[in-house]
Amino acid sequence: AYYPSAKYAALEHLLVDSTGHNANTFYKAVTPCGNYVSENSTKTGRVTSAQWMRVAFHDFATADVAAGTGGLDASIVFEYTRPENSGQAFPDSFNYWKYYVGAQTSFSDIIALGTVAAISSCGGPQLVYSAGRIDATAAGQFGVPEPDEGLTDTLARFAGAGISQTDAIKLTACGHTVGSVHHAGFPLVVGTDAVNANNTQGGINMDTTGTTYDNRIAQEYVAGTTKNPLVTSFNVSQRSDLRLFSSDNNATMSTLAESSSLFASECKRLTTQMLNTVPSGVSLTEITPIAVKPVNVTLTVNSAGTVTFSGAIRVSSE
Numbered sequence: 582a583y584y585p586s587a588k589y590a591a592l593e594h595l596l597v598d599s600t601g602h603n604a605n606t607f608y609k610a611v612t613p614c615g616n617y618v619s620e621n622s623t624k625t626g627r628v629t630s631a632q633w634m635r636v637a638f639h640d641f642a643t644a645d646v647a648a649g650t651g652g653l654d655a656s657i658v659f660e661y662t663r664p665e666n667s668g669q670a671f672p673d674s675f676n677y678w679k680y681y682v683g684a685q686t687s688f689s690d691i692i693a694l695g696t697v698a699a700i701s702s703c704g705g706p707q708l709v710y711s712a713g714r715i716d717a718t719a720a721g722q723f724g725v726p727e728p729d730e731g732l733t734d735t736l737a738r739f740a741g742a743g744i745s746q747t748d749a750i751k752l753t754a755c756g757h758t759v760g761s762v763h764h765a766g767f768p769l770v771v772g773t774d775a776v777n778a779n780n781t782q783g784g785i786n787m788d789t790t791g792t793t794y795d796n797r798i799a800q801e802y803v804a805g806t807t808k809n810p811l812v813t814s815f816n817v818s819q820r821s822d823l824r825l826f827s828s829d830n831n832a833t834m835s836t837l838a839e840s841s842s843l844f845a846s847e848c849k850r851l852t853t854q855m856l857n858t859v860p861s862g863v864s865l866t867e868i869t870p871i872a873v874k875p876v877n878v879t880l881t882v883n884s885a886g887t888v889t890f891s892g893a894i895r896v897s898s899e
């Protein structure tokens with residue numbers, strides 16, 4: 582028997598047991614933050630934690646909160662060949678996650694857990710994980726923002742998903758604090774000069790701490806030292822971060838640059854909103870760590886009439 586339910590126990594295990602006696606392997610893919618699990622090489626310039634966060638954003642971005650459709654529903658599985666979902670992040674992530682999807686764990690709950698795990702592994706805030714998402718059975722609507730899209734259209738897409746202009750700036754800065762734009766997949770943003778033997782996909786980090794979840798993305802942007810390709814691309818039409826970040830005269834980016842604690846708390850708030858945007862009718866339950874949890878406990882009645890208790894008990898240190 583599982584407490585309080587088989588579903589809760591399975592998700593709690595994935596969320597909490599990242600190390601130790603009863604560790605699951607989910608977190609290994611994003612440990613350390615700069616790990617790339619899909620290939621036995623660090624020379625591709627790809628990072629699994631960043632990929633996982635990007636997949637969650639692309640699943641979410643087509644939400645229509647007024648209609649109560651889309652959001653975190655794993656419809657991305659049916660949509661990843663669309664041009665707006667260009668990149669290796671999608672097949673790589675799906676290939677890893679598919680082993681964790683099962684009777685108790687929907688694909689969309691795994692997508693959300695991926696972002697909770699990635700942010701935590703990269704030194705960002707610990708998010709409260711909620712679960713109970715229901716997977717879509719077909720593709721949803723189009724509408725993920727693209728680098729060459731005009732500001733008005735991009736803001737309209739965010740608004741449809743329930744995100745204001747200020748929050749769109751913040752959430753994009755939160756996402757782009759980790760990872761890269763790759764020549765492979767985005768040759769119009771990053772040129773061939775980024776490709777070399779140690780960076781075969783031509784990735785350029787969006788800040789100088791590309792495997793740390795911090796406000797450096799905002800600091801370098803405000804200081805004018807940023808190398809973020811979505812700000813500095815040789816192709817002016819592809820500078821989507823520049824258009825978005827400067828759309829309020831840099832006011833929001835300046836506040837994020839000034840305070841790492843504000844960056845962490847706003848990223849926590851907005852990423853949680855993103856992950857918990859689900860189709861109407863779906864309700865989520867917070868998965869909180871169980872303080873004392875028996876693991877593989879067995880009671881054996883011996884022939885002499887005595888009883889042997891075996892297994893392990895996980896005890897929270899907090």
Ligand code: HEM
Nearest residue numbers: 631634635638668726727728752753756760761762763821
């Ligand atoms: C205007 C909105 C946005 C646009 C146009 C945009 C566009 C892009 C592009 C073109 C890339 C490069 C992907 C690659 O080369 O593999 C990228 C990377 C990334 N984006 Fe965004 N993005 C936006 C907002 C967001 C948001 C809101 C998040 C998350 C909250 C996010 C998370 C990421 C992450 C983590 C990466 C790095 C992926 C990797 O290194 O594999 N993005 N984005």
